[in-house]
Amino acid sequence: MITPTHYMLLSAALFIIGVIGVMVRRNIIIIFMSIELILNAVNINLVAFSAQLQNNIGQVFAIFVIAVAAAEAAVGLGIILAFYRNKETVNIDEMNLLKW
Amino acid sequence: MYAIAFYTLAAFILGFAVLVVSTKDTVHSVLFLVLDFLFVAALYVLMGAPFLGVIQVLVYAGGIVVLYLFVVMLVNLKRPPEAHQDPHRRTKLGFGLAAAVLLELGVIAGYGMTRPGPALVVPGVVGPMAGNTEQVGWLLYTSYLIPFEIASMLLLVAMIGAIVLAKREL
Numbered sequence: 615m616i617t618p619t620h621y622m623l624l625s626a627a628l629f630i631i632g633v634i635g636v637m638v639r640r641n642i643i644i645i646f647m648s649i650e651l652i653l654n655a656v657n658i659n660l661v662a663f664s665a666q667l668q669n670n671i672g673q674v675f676a677i678f679v680i681a682v683a684a685a686e687a688a689v690g691l692g693i694i695l696a697f698y699r700n701k702e703t704v705n706i707d708e709m710n711l712l713k714w
Numbered sequence: 715m716y717a718i719a720f721y722t723l724a725a726f727i728l729g730f731a732v733l734v735v736s737t738k739d740t741v742h743s744v745l746f747l748v749l750d751f752l753f754v755a756a757l758y759v760l761m762g763a764p765f766l767g768v769i770q771v772l773v774y775a776g777g778i779v780v781l782y783l784f785v786v787m788l789v790n791l792k793r794p795p796e797a798h799q800d801p802h803r804r805t806k807l808g809f810g811l812a813a814a815v816l817l818e819l820g821v822i823a824g825y826g827m828t829r830p831g832p833a834l835v836v837p838g839v840v841g842p843m844a845g846n847t848e849q850v851g852w853l854l855y856t857s858y859l860i861p862f863e864i865a866s867m868l869l870l871v872a873m874i875g876a877i878v879l880a881k882r883e884l
Contacts, residue, residue, distance in 0.1 A: 615717070616716055616717055616720045619823065619826065619827065620720065620724075621761075622823065622826075623823060624724045624727065624728070626816075626819040626823065627728055628727060628728065628731055629815075629819075630812055630815060630816045630819070631728065631731040631732060631735055632731070632735075633811075633812045633815055634735060634808070634809065634812040635734070635735035637807075637808030637809070637811055637812055638735075638805055638808040638809065638812075639735065641740060643740055643743075643782065643785060643786060643789070644734075644735070644740060644743055646782070647734055647743060647744070647747050647782065648734070648735060650747065650774070650778065651731050651734065651735075651747075651750070654750075654751070654754050654774075657754075657766075657770075658754065658757065661758055661761050661763050661766060662761060664761075664763065665761045665762050665763065670846070670849045670850050670853055671853060671857075671858075673763050673765070673766050673846075673850050674850060674853045674854055674858050676763075676766055677766065677769060677850070677854070678861060678865055680769060680770070680773050680774070681865040681868065681869060682865070682868065683774075683778065684773055684777065684778055684869065684872070685868050685869055685871075685872030686872075687778045687781055687782070688781065688872045688873060688875075688876040689872050689875050689876055689879070691781055691782065691784075691785045691876070691880075692875065692876035692877075692878075692879030692880040693879055694785060694789070695785060695788060695789070695879070695880045696879045696880060698788075698789050699882075704789055
């Protein structure tokens with residue numbers, strides 16, 4: 615019997631994998647992909663509750679999350695390209711122009 | 715049957731997610747991301763949301779990942795980003811923080827298991843249509859029309875922003 619708890623645990627595991635990717639990797643493209651994993655984990659949660667409650671509003675919100683993820687990917691990858699043109703790197707340890 | 719499908723899909727989703735995060739080659743990482751999104755789409759279909767599954771395949775696996783692949787190909791790395799070791803970087807701290815989040819989620823899940831709250835009774839909002847796609851579309855164009863339009867505006871602004879950022883000079 616698969617309950618919403620199973621879906622929540624799957625979603626939490628996927629979220630944690632995404633968080634580890636954001637924290638540990640240095641390649642900013644892989645960090646962006648980890649953020650996509652995190653957003654997917656959120657979507658799994660929304661759809662699981664939508665199925666449990668027999669209420670399609672959760673799926674509508676998941677569609678909005680996908681739209682925001684698409685916007686985030688477009689703008690973020692544009693920033694990566696603009697930065698790469700200036701500094702020739704995608705390592706976040708070397709991205710410290712605004713830091714000091 | 716449902717349980718077997720769920721556990722198989724969950725194992726594939728988590729396995730490919732680990733591969734996305736841990737692979738050295740960025741292109742391989744993007745390809746694993748496509749597979750991960752496809753299995754998440756299958757999970758949506760299993761949960762009775764086929765419309766969202768199709769959206770996932772079209773937008774994520776078809777659009778966003780191609781965008782990532784373009785950027786990975788454009789950013790021609792002469793030296794891999796992981797080669798530069800920053801002595802100030804604390805990888806162990808990253809793992810520690812992730813473990814703290816895991817612990818927090820585990821405590822919440824354990825609390826929910828031992829002391830389940832009252833069952834939620836929410837009247838389902840069902841449109842005059844039958845079928846998942848019709849119902850989601852009905853909701854999007856009636857109750858959530860203004861958020862829908864704002865999302866379209868957001869996508870337009872993001873598109874213009876991406877062009878402005880990526881263009882050499884306007």
